[in-house]
Amino acid sequence: MCGIVGYVGSKDAYSIVIDGLKKLEYRGYDSAGVAILKDNKIKLFKKEGRVANLEAMVAEEDITGTVGMGHTRWATHGEPCDKNAHPHYSNSKQIALIHNGIIENYAQLKKELVAKGYEFHSDTDSEVLVNFIDDIRINNGCTLEEAVRIALKRVTGAYVILLLDESVPNTIIAARKGSPLVIGIGQNEHFLGSDASPMLAYTKEVVYINDYELAIVKPDELILKNLGNETVTPFVQKLDMNLSQIEKGGFDHFMLKEIFEQPSTIFDSFRGRMDVEKNTITLSGMDAVLDKLDAAQRIIIVGCGTSWHAGLLAEYIIEELCRINVEVEYASEFRYRNPIITDKDFIIAVSQSGETADTLVALENAKEQGATLFGIVNVVGSSIARLTHAGMYTHAGPEIGVASTKAFTAQVVALILFALKLAKHRGTISDERFAELVNELNVVPEKVEWIVQNQVENIKAIATKYQEANDFLYLGRGYNFPIALEGALKLKEISYIHAEGYPAAEMKHGPIALVDETLPVVFVATKDRYHEKIVSNMQEIKARKGMLIAVASEGDTHTPEIADDVMFVPDADEIVGPILSTVALQLLSYYIGVEKDLDVDKPRNLAKSVTVE
Numbered sequence: 001m002c003g004i005v006g007y008v009g010s011k012d013a014y015s016i017v018i019d020g021l022k023k024l025e026y027r028g029y030d031s032a033g034v035a036i037l038k039d040n041k042i043k044l045f046k047k048e049g050r051v052a053n054l055e056a057m058v059a060e061e062d063i064t065g066t067v068g069m070g071h072t073r074w075a076t077h078g079e080p081c082d083k084n085a086h087p088h089y090s091n092s093k094q095i096a097l098i099h100n101g102i103i104e105n106y107a108q109l110k111k112e113l114v115a116k117g118y119e120f121h122s123d124t125d126s127e128v129l130v131n132f133i134d135d136i137r138i139n140n141g142c143t144l145e146e147a148v149r150i151a152l153k154r155v156t157g158a159y160v161i162l163l164l165d166e167s168v169p170n171t172i173i174a175a176r177k178g179s180p181l182v183i184g185i186g187q188n189e190h191f192l193g194s195d196a197s198p199m200l201a202y203t204k205e206v207v208y209i210n211d212y213e214l215a216i217v218k219p220d221e222l223i224l225k226n227l228g229n230e231t232v233t234p235f236v237q238k239l240d241m242n243l244s245q246i247e248k249g250g251f252d253h254f255m256l257k258e259i260f261e262q263p264s265t266i267f268d269s270f271r272g273r274m275d276v277e278k279n280t281i282t283l284s285g286m287d288a289v290l291d292k293l294d295a296a297q298r299i300i301i302v303g304c305g306t307s308w309h310a311g312l313l314a315e316y317i318i319e320e321l322c323r324i325n326v327e328v329e330y331a332s333e334f335r336y337r338n339p340i341i342t343d344k345d346f347i348i349a350v351s352q353s354g355e356t357a358d359t360l361v362a363l364e365n366a367k368e369q370g371a372t373l374f375g376i377v378n379v380v381g382s383s384i385a386r387l388t389h390a391g392m393y394t395h396a397g398p399e400i401g402v403a404s405t406k407a408f409t410a411q412v413v414a415l416i417l418f419a420l421k422l423a424k425h426r427g428t429i430s431d432e433r434f435a436e437l438v439n440e441l442n443v444v445p446e447k448v449e450w451i452v453q454n455q456v457e458n459i460k461a462i463a464t465k466y467q468e469a470n471d472f473l474y475l476g477r478g479y480n481f482p483i484a485l486e487g488a489l490k491l492k493e494i495s496y497i498h499a500e501g502y503p504a505a506e507m508k509h510g511p512i513a514l515v516d517e518t519l520p521v522v523f524v525a526t527k528d529r530y531h532e533k534i535v536s537n538m539q540e541i542k543a544r545k546g547m548l549i550a551v552a553s554e555g556d557t558h559t560p561e562i563a564d565d566v567m568f569v570p571d572a573d574e575i576v577g578p579i580l581s582t583v584a585l586q587l588l589s590y591y592i593g594v595e596k597d598l599d600v601d602k603p604r605n606l607a608k609s610v611t612v613e
């Protein structure tokens, strides 16, 4: 939610900042702005819409300087428009601020400031914060750094803030609580970003800033302090990422690139962990908490959106293979409903970004109750990765498309590995079944490759045929029910078509009333233990004149006789098969979005990383 970039050094700050904003645009794209500090003057430009609008606006301006910051916004307080774009000046115009997060007590702070005569030019909580900080600076006669420290002790909510002060040359002050901030270390220069992508071309050495830390960033110096003004030693880490991973590489969209990358990302998520020859699974992160798993009475999986769908699928798989009770919770509900958690609970958090606010807070609450936390996270060094006691990275690489694709399939692989290892440890799986699933997982990459090589034209044609529909129903049973949910979510996000996922057998308890000749119903109807039953459900839809689209196993000749259109996936074991069906559904959503001429990489109203509640 909102992307922030900063630079202090000797290069042209504007170009670094604008380039960084383009890389972070996936985090929000309602408006964009920059501020450059030069000769004790802040020059500030901001514009509604994409970064390209800002760039066009600034094209004729003199905006040279070696210190600057920029922001791309996902609106929380105040509609997307020029005045609500960041950066925001304080009333004195000496300070400018960019902010990612939400200041929860902004209304109270604003009331106090209004009583003192402050004027506001936007509807944002961020403008309140910059004035609150500046008011402290002016009244206490202190430095901006001290004012920030004092102010943040009164602020509730989540933030990453970057500030420029006209009286402090060559310096950005930054602070974080609850939203991500990375500082890249170069030769006499520093880079700041919501993630590492803006700095990747310049440095691989980064420091992930922790909550309640404040950074004073100069070209040749990075000072970190906590809010108690004690110095904190920066922990420098090496980035394991390269530029090509965050570029489109010849594809029209990141989403398509990321769908096509899945043969290799799926392989990467089990590479070095699963040994087919030796028939073993090695997960060192899991070894560290095996005693906790032994003591656990249940496993609770928390996540949001697509990550929640991966968790739901894992519930089916873990219960089947490990015979332990699994509960799956929306993090946003779990954190607020006062759940009963004990030190016997083992919590798995699933998150691509590792920064989702709801998941993060749900984990913090559970940690306080003594639960063991295990993270299944994609972004290395992210907040969830650091908060959890142990975990495993999904190794999907940077996912830029706002709709999650390769991150989901990597999560599913990670969760299958987790289930297999736990089943072996608990003695709930036979050697034969273990070996069978290891071998099945091992050939998933080539089966996904088959889909992207052989089904694209067919799926494009299906997309063209159904793109005008107003609603879609997605149905699946058992392991394929979470895939129906994921398919529906993907379609909603990318095409803005209303879509609902449902357990196929539940259809007759209500949704069947929706069925008529205008409703496309997508069945995940691959060969598994429920196949006969799902075929019966398809017949029920056909009898009511619904339009039938099926995901079917290659070689199945019966399903095409019933369905109007079929997307084929290679035959596979029912536990790994959902990965293949997912890929077909991702392609369907993608091509419907493209048919409708929509921005599939940046769907309206969404952001990649949801760091607000």
Ligand code: M6R
Binding pocket: 303, 304, 305, 306, 307, 308, 350, 351, 352, 353, 354, 355, 356, 359, 402, 403, 404, 405, 493, 606, 608, 609, 610
């Ligand atoms: O980064 P996370 O996996 O924690 O994000 C969770 C959801 O916000 C995310 O999966 C969202 O639903 C995506 N837009 C799905 O495509």
